[in-house]
Amino acid sequence: MAKRIIYQALNHDIDEIRLVTILPLTPGIAESTRIECILQKFRIDDSQYTLAYKKHLQSKDAPGAWTDPQASSDNLSKQSESDDWVRINSPNDDLTVNLPEFRYKWGDFMALSYTWGDPNDCTQILVNGHPLIVTKNVEAGLKQLRNKRYIQQGWKIWIDAICINQRDLKERASQVKRMCEIYTKAWTPLVWLGEQKADTDRALDLIEILASDYSSSDGVVRLTNALHKNPEFFGKGSWRALYEIIIRPYWRRLWILQEISRGRITTPVLCGPRTLSWYKFSCAFGVLVQSDEAINTYIVKELQAASIPFDIEVWASIDTVRAIPAFRDVELSSKHPNMYPLLLTISELIEVPVTRELIAAFILFHVEIWSSLAVVSDIQTLQDSQQARNRSNPYGMLQLSRTVFALDPRDKVYALLGLMDDSLVARIEPDYTAPLLDVYRSFALATVKETGSLDIIRHTAGPTPDSTMPTWVPDLRVAPHSAALTLGETSFNASGLSRASIQTFPDLGLLSCKGFIVDRFDGLGCLWAKRWNPDSVIQTQGDANPYGSFEAVREAIWISLVACHSLPNEKLDDADYSSLLAVPALAKARLPSGSVLKEIIRSNVFDFCLRALEGDADFRVAGRAIKEYFWARSRLEEGINPVDLRAGLMQRDRVNVRRRMATTERGYVGMVVETVEREDVIAVLQGCSMPMVLRRAKIPPEEDQDGDRWQVVGECYLHEIMDGEAMDWGLETQDIMLC
DSSP, rough: OOOOOOOOOOOGTTTTTEEEEEOOTTOOOOOTTTTEEEEEEOOOGGGGGGGHHHHHHTTTSSSSOOOOOOOGGGGGGGHTTSSSSSOOOOOOGGOOOOOOOOSSTTBBBEEEEOOOOOSSSSSEEETTTEEEEEEEHHHHHHHHTTTTTHHTTTTTEEEEHHHSSSTTTHHHHHHHHHHHHHHSSSOOOEEEEEEOOOOHHHHHHHHHHHHHSSTTTHHHHHHHHHHHTTTTTTTHHHHHHHHHHHHHHGGBBBBHHHHHHOOOOOOOOEEEEEEEEEHHHHHHHHHHOOOIIEEEEEEEEHHHTTTTOOOTTTTTTTHHHHTTTTHHHHTTTTTTTTHHHHHHHHHHHTOOOOOHHHHHHHHHHHHHHHHHHHHHHHHHHHHHHTTTTTOOOOOHHHHHHHSSSSTHHHHHHHGGGGSHOOOOOOOTTOTTOOOOHHHHHHHHHHHHHSSSOOOGGGGGGOOOOOOOOOSSOOTTSSOOOSSSSSSSSOOOOOTTTOOOOOOOGGTTTTTEEEEEEEEEEEOOOOOOOGGTTTTGOOOOOOOSSSSSSSHHHHHHHHHHHHTTTTTTTTEEETOGGGGGGGGGHHSOOOTTTTOOHHHHHSSSSHHHHHHHHTTTTTTTTTEEEEGGGEEEGGGGOOOOOHHHHHHHHHHHHHHTTEEEEEEEETEEEEEEEOOTTTOEEEEEEESSOOOOEEEEEOOOOOSSSOOOOOEEEEEEEEEESSSSGGSOOOOOOOOEEEO
């Protein structure tokens, strides 16, 4: 019987970890030769720094080959990146790379970020002369690293599958708490996407092109135009190859949130023998996030041509889709806003009727793609925040946590602790034996108490029949009906300078807060989920107008369509998206073939905007039908900025996902979640940056409780009560009991 590897106990008092040294191949030995490693203990505290590195940390003018591993991304442009040591696009490039000097007396290390792979597909490597079973994906990553010059020159690797004694549950728990520290102290995270496949080079080439040529402000428009003129602009099969990269399971690992956010934009990403920087992936995926045509048209067509998509027998089986936890909760929306309206187009393309099976297949397809794209985009935001030493934003991390997979749902909280402020983390004690409700509720309360803000309730999923969570507690296992209008700390300030004042009743699942009811709903616009059918409109009855002039109402309408925000998720400020109200006229206008506006009109986001405006054409705001506020065709001669129109269409599309237009009894107009009912109320709660929609709840007869209880339905945007205006209305503050 083979002798097992012996793990020597770690001394946590002196900041010890284990690190792997990958032994090089003997010249002339085949690449397939079994991996051999040395596993040793090393201290990573400051006392182990070399004298040269200590001087470097103390003075910018000190000698040394280092840049700050946490350097601001503002200082790392595309051009400067080319000089960084991680630019290794082929084995030959290794010979020209300038490696930084070791920071520690014993050397230096990187931390591998990867997926374990299939636990049933394993092999053996040698560690300290003893066999150790690892997954094939781990072995493949080690074999690629073995060929890298930086490994051959002595760089060590931290990899949890080897460096943590997986049989020692106590050690595993203690090391998990240190993972953020380890990835921070590593010179860089090192991403292993997996082995090279037939079209991997083609996909990575496309990623480099998208990042370098189309990540500028007008890049999406230029990309759309190029593809409309020539669908095979990047070569036949390129989109299919990119799809294979996008759906790799790495992108949906929960733990990559803290692993990669502690790195730099030059973090190396290995896929087979090739290496690209994280920056390339971030830029390229960012382009795709903003280009619905690339995903919904060109990837779909290429996959269909290769007989890959919408295989109803495999992809669309109900059992398979039900295995995806998101299916029940996101229904037809999944991660992508434009899903259901595209089904008719897709059904014509593949000659399959719109059935439940097709819907299921479409959901599965888009869950994989958009989950990956969103994770990379949001991690880049997190990474920028970490590098700039900005205060951590727990709300943006909640959205990230919902996007990725965790085997234990408690990790939806615990895996994020390394990214949060120490003062917030101090309020949370990881406990894997605690009921899930207690974990999520404790996190929500800790966030309120630490921040003085009630914004945590903006990220709840609203009332659901089968939920065991109070509606004020975010259930991180499920996606809310609509993603929060702002994922970061909102620039709105509906409750002025007030701070949250709360009292909890844990046994009853109640949270008491201060605030007041400011308005009630009058009318509700057409439903996104009904493909903007005019029959879904609940017509406005009143004609109140708090805005004054006709033009002021028109402005309130178009600003509401984008929730007073521009891309990327910033306050509108000087951006002018008023041309959204020109969409119906543009759809009928004769424009020169090949013009930028003509190409925009052919886009999905234009089509969706047109359908939504037509669905709400007779919906009344301030006594007039919305169609009366549309631009006349004669006004088109004033000119339309294509860049502003495209950005406005994209932002309107994002805001409209599972939202509808609404009017209130006071005459305000805005956007609300689709689950709103006419009898719901609008409240401004102390410490909450946005107005909240509340629904009166039924009190169980066995509970003798005075006063109303309210369920949290969701946040809402109401034009001109977003910046504390309602605080001056003289309304009486009351205790509002959330359940």
